[in-house]
Amino acid sequence: MPEVGREQVLAHRIAAQGLHRDRPDPAGLAVFDLGLQSTQRDTAAISLAARLPGPVTEESIVEDSRFVLAWTHRGAPHFHRADGIGRVAAALVPLGEDDAMARMQWQRKQVEAAGMGALDGLFTAAKALRKVVTGVMSKGAASEAITKIIPDGLSYWCRVCGATHVLEQLMRLAAIHGGVRLEAGAQPATLAPLDGRPRMRTTPDPAAAASVVRDYLHLHGPATAKEAAGFVGTTVSVVKRIWPDELTEVRVDGRKAFLPVRDVAALENPPEPDVVRLLPPWDPFLQSRDRSLLVPDRARQKEVWRILGNPGVLLADGEVAGVWRSKGSGRKRLDFTITAFDPLPPAVRKAAEDEAERVAKTRGFADLRVSWD
Template identity: 35%
Template sequence: MERDQVLAFRVARHGLATRRPLTLAEAAACPASDYARGRALLALAARADGVTREAYDRATDAGELVLGPSLRAAIHAQAPRDFALFGQALLASDDAELADQIGPAFKRHLRDAGGTAGEVLTEVAEATQAALADGRALDRTQLHAELRERVRPELLPWCKGCASHHVSPMLWRFAGVRAGMRCDAGRRFLLARRRGTTPGPAEAARRYLRFYGPATPKDLGAWAGIARSHARRLWTEIEDELIEVHVEDRRAWLLAADEADLASPPQAEGVRLLPPRDPYVQAPDRATLVPDPVLRKRLFRPIADPGAILQDGRLAGLWRTRAKGKRLQIEVEEFERLDRDALQAEADRIAAVREARTAEVHLG
């Protein structure tokens, strides 16, 4: 199987083959990273017609779209019914795996904190829930102040940057996942409403394959930020639902229910400007998306990473923005010649979402 066929399948599954009239929750079926504020908004606008910042903020405040820590304890926009699935359900139950999941800084601190990884996480999560009880909404500074009053001093290391003691960054983020913490449009933290029964964590593996298949257990672990042993257990739970395929020289697996869609994916049309770290480019098998290692390094940068440009479903360039008052400058690097009218129309759409008056496209 050629990589182009796999990418066409993924483009369609990510809602990028055609832009449709979707609700924001439908557009966020695959969680959209908001590691830099506004990125998730642009990701949803690439998938759904008529997205505006006003509607996005209104949906976020109402809980119709949930913005909060989930995958890898990073802030994502997602459908309310899936918030716990991509967050709480993926927290490891094994203490060693949980410590690995939270990260090396936490593991170093855990030796002095006393208690297991699970006990420490539960302590901070319960303190977070208490701080946000009764509908309280707190910004990060206020939340840290509340936690200083509620957790043991051993869990409050000194932070040079803040010049204060507070719960370490990854611990409080993962505690937010356990607590069910979300954000409002002003980036204050509050508790999300519970919405029915959360499916078992194996459902997250199915969802991953629906968006990123064909894939491997290692890919699942990298995307979800969980230990390989944890990913392997989730994979084992759904093995009977999978078929093996070969993507060029790579063995991978797909949900059997998706075999027909992979065999005949729809043709994507038009130009899309995807924000940095858009869900589509978050597949761990980066070489499938960008075979050229030089281009791959230019797309996946540790800092100041650009957005990706799709043309008819193909990766066709990179883009960056610079705001000058109410003018939005979009600098474009082409990998192939882009349709100028379609590019300008997409740039105008980005400008409208960002509430700029005009979009100026500069080809580099």
């Protein structure tokens, strides 16, 4: 049984997630096996800029027909390879009522109060989305139309809007099953039918669901069933029902975890993590659910993962070495504030400033200013 320490695990993940910039084509990046989260404008492009050797702009992914944006894992927007979106949809069919309810997350009680099961609610909303979204339309317009044809219990009164809306998490989870995607680059959120409008699947596909867990273990392993469940947005018992084959047990600083057998050699001999990168909020590297391994210090964890408004992260030589924020001055200059957790060598500071210039160009700013806090 392999035994490794956290530094070796982090070096392995940095390599597995393409942060050495050793692949010139985004379609070849393994992070797209799970999907690239795009919660805020430009975050996906900045994640690409941290991984690709060439120049990157927002259009690099928005206008690339090989990718499609959709609400998928945990109802969050992710870019996926377009030719694999059917497999993603199959993997997201809940394995049962317990799985469906777990995925409702903060809106479980509202779904329970609706007087119907989570599975019925999910596919009722999916059918409504399929009926309503026949072309490009705003999220607000779609929500209004869906609310009119679903049971009252699946909607709520929004005091801010002064209107009744379909439950937010329900809509997000149902969209992929209703054959609905997001318009990449559109603000505010805009919906459209998936190309080819694949038929709605309601029968679980355990093999497809297991592939999500396997991909998580490849990119974020060695990891546990609890951590994989956190990424999927379900319970540990559900994940154990689809626990993949061909895994090996690994000890990480004495803690039991698992890794695909095919990744053992890469874990045992990872390349040196001698890279400096500015990662955006919700970057794949930060999606690992073992936050205490990524950032052992609890106070620093609270700086990286905040209740609201996560900063970006400075990754330096295999460690989360600080956080960063930026603010645009018109469309001419992007001002960065980088806060290092510990004193950094001049070479690392210079590399971080070079990365800031790369982020500024990715976001379309011609000039930048970097301040160290």
